[in-house]
Amino acid sequence: MNIEKIIKNAVLSQEAYPVKENLCRIKLDANENPYPLPPGMKRIISEHLSAVSLNRYPTPGSPGLKADFARYYGVDEDMILIGNGSDELIHILLTAVNTSTSGSVMFPTPTFAMYRISALNTGHSIIEVPLDNHLELDTDAMLGAISDKEPSLIFLSYPNNPTGKCFDRNDIEKILEASGGLVIVDEAYFNFSGKTFMRDLDRWDNLVILRTLSKVGLAALRLGILIGHPSLVHHLNKVRLPYNVNIFSQVIGSLFVEHSEKFLDLTDRIVSGRKWLFDELTAIEGINPYPSDANFILFSCFMEKDDVYERLMDRGVLVKSFASPDILKNCIRVTVGTEEENREFIEALNVVVHGE
Ligand SMILES: Cc1ncc(COP(=O)(O)O)c(C=O)c1O
Structure with a gap:
């Protein structure tokens, strides 16, 4: 069987949605909420299930x-x-x-x-x-x-x-x-x-x-x-x-x-984390973050971004890099994590960019 004859051209010409296997300690690539369930919710959910x-x-x-x-x-x-x-x-x-x-x-x-x-x-x-x-x-x-x-x-x-x-x-x-x-x-x-x-x-x-x-x-x-x-x-x-x-x-x-208020308390923490992360990114020379209304921040790097991405991964931090030639060509997207994850990411980025 010639499989290419059977599959649509529109499908043949595409790549599957890229999802990186999570081998990193700190996962800041997929715009997820970094916190576990709000207190008490695990028990309530187990009872209902x-x-x-x-x-x-x-x-x-x-x-x-x-x-x-x-x-x-x-x-x-x-x-x-x-x-x-x-x-x-x-x-x-x-x-x-x-x-x-x-x-x-x-x-x-x-x-x-x-x-x-x-x-x-x-x-x-x-x-x-x-x-x-x-x-x-x-x-x-x-x-x-x-x-x-x-x-x-x-x-x-x-x-x-x-x-x-x-x-x-x-x-x-x-x-x-x-x-x-x-x-x-x-x-x-x-x-x-x-x-x-x-x-x-x-x-x-x-x-x-x-x-x-x-x-x-x-x-x-x-x-x-x-x-x-x-x-x-x-x-x-x-x-x-x-x-x-x-x-x-x-x-x-x-x-x-x-129980939505319990879940939404966590989003307030993420919004505070976003402000902290934005200020810290702004303070790193050669890094330019774009203002964000979401739970992630896009930033451009003066260095080769694939290099930054790989070296962050070596330090256990996974972020999102884009393969597109447009405005994103020198950009990385980082998801707002827990306070601890945000701090570790900023420390790792400082080392990668300036070796400090
Ligand atoms: C703008 C936008 N819409 C939809 C989705 C997908 O949402 P869901 O997980 O509900 O499929 C995403 C996921 O990152 C997104 O960024």
């Missing part, structure tokens, strides 16, 4: 979780779709929308890699619009592409991964206004930015919001939440696999809603 019936399929569509998140976000239940991480919700959206020849999915670059990977895998053509020199949206270019190519989907990471800041709200409003397609505002890092379009769902029927529990200490659950208009959610439900969210994630997701 022991009551689960493993011989039965989980309830399709996660209705309990849908009701919990509807209450939590203050929206109607029929506006919610629960996914196996927001990665799955991105894939569901891309599976449901029309593919056109001119360019059906648009996003700024650099941004979250899965928009591109999933769009190509689902047979879409893509329109990539580079950010300007201030890492803001090039709104004129985006509005031009909307009018020329009428994309079915526009992805905006808010704050943007990996650059860190929320784009200007007015620019996003102009895009929402101009677009006849869906505009996905991906608020994966909302708990660190405090900025949201959740209250704007009444204003635009093409607005869709994505949230996730991955950044608030529950990445292993794989739970993403889509909030959109009932007519859209109705169609997306036909694309969703029946048992897409396993029973453990459904149970623990509901416990998150019930």
